[in-house]
Amino acid sequence: MLERWYPWGWAPNVFAIDYAKLQALGYKGILFDIDNTLVHHGADATPKVEALFRELDAMGMKTLLLSDNSAERIQRFNKHIGAPYIAEAGKLDPAAYRRGAKMLGLPVEQVVCIGDQVFRDIRGANRCGMASILVDFIRLPQETHYGKKRVLEKYIMACWRRNPRWRDRLGNIQK
Ligand SMILES: [Mg+2]
Structure with missing residues (x-):
């Protein structure tokens, strides 16, 4: 019942993922969510994020930005990264993910989606059979209020953690 929302893997943030391990598993492309x-x-890319994209590029991993946000917002973020992107993607629609894979010239099976929202990033990827990694959402220290969706996400991930069949699909993908 909850499986439709289960990610294939989890990491605390995008910097904790071992991308070489993903590559060794046969993944050649990543669809990144931007916000959180x-x-x-809404923030611009940081030097650390830009370095991550350079690193991925150097190792031959293709990247694409998949966002429900506007082209203007993505272009601002993407200024020094220059990744291909899909704006206003409509993330629950599996067509957006298939289109992203196609833009990278890869079959869906060789692409991983990385995002912070169980009900959008992960659910959409699951709907087209794409691997996915959930990361904890980025929030500022003063942001103490959780939305209802975040509470539900916490519950779903607590169930996921107790379920090795779903939890270990990618093995340990953290550094
Ligand atoms: Mg997001």
Whole structure:
């Protein structure tokens, strides 16, 4: 019942993921969510994020930004990264994920989606059979209020953690 929302893997943040391990598993491309995954909602890319994209590029991992946000917002984030992107993706629609894989010239099976929202990033990827990694959402220290969805996400991930069949699909993907 809850499986439809289960990610294939989890990491505390995008910097804790061992991308070489993903590559060894046969993954050649990544669809990244931007807001609260790579940077705080609406923020510009940081030097650390830009370095991550350079690192992925150097190792031959293809990347694409998949966002429900506007083209203007993505372009601002993407200024020094220059990754291909899909704006206003409509993330629950599996077509957006298939389109992302196609833009990278890869079959869906060789692409991983990385995002912070169980009900959007992960559910959408699951709907088209794409691997996915959930990361904890980025929030500022003064942000203490959780939305209802975040409470539900916590519950779903607590169930996921107790379920090795789903939890260990990618093995240990953290550094
Ligand atoms: Mg997000």
